[in-house]
Amino acid sequence: MEQSSTSKIHLPNKKLVGVKKSEEKKEDTKKIPNPTGWRLLVLPFKMDGKTKGGIHLAETTMEKQQVGSQCGLVLKMGPQCYMDKERYPEGPWCKEGQWVMFARYAGSRIKIEGGEIRLLNDDEVLATIESPEDLLHEY
Numbered sequence: 001m002e003q004s005s006t007s008k009i010h011l012p013n014k015k016l017v018g019v020k021k022s023e024e025k026k027e028d029t030k031k032i033p034n035p036t037g038w039r040l041l042v043l044p045f046k047m048d049g050k051t052k053g054g055i056h057l058a059e060t061t062m063e064k065q066q067v068g069s070q071c072g073l074v075l076k077m078g079p080q081c082y083m084d085k086e087r088y089p090e091g092p093w094c095k096e097g098q099w100v101m102f103a104r105y106a107g108s109r110i111k112i113e114g115g116e117i118r119l120l121n122d123d124e125v126l127a128t129i130e131s132p133e134d135l136l137h138e139y
Helices: 022-031 059-067
Strands: 039-044 071-077 099-101 108-112 115-121 127-129
Touching: none
Parallel strands: none
Antiparallel strands: 039 071, 039 115, 071 099, 099 127, 108 115
16 A cells, blocks of 8 residues: 555544634635735734743733734735835835834734734834744733
């Protein structure tokens, strides 16, 4: 019997383990807005629901932390982001898929299932970071 090199792991109950089907993921990405002009769409970092000491945090605490988060993942960039050569002579400050830092309550907040996303202006990015877990987050 030959084994295929592209064998897949089949999960018995996808809903039970919290895995969405790939078709559903494509639909979910279509639901988020496309930024226009010089705006970036950022997903604020949402910390783990449990502290290092093992204490489980309440959902309201998690929501407050995400609203006040100062870092997030760049999901999409508007067509004119960082195109102004006078303001950005060295090129873009960040790119899609990169973690960035911004002011605590910067941008326009948009509620989505599971939290929120933010629309930031391209000049609201303060820094890029490797991982948000490297920073201490207040809650």
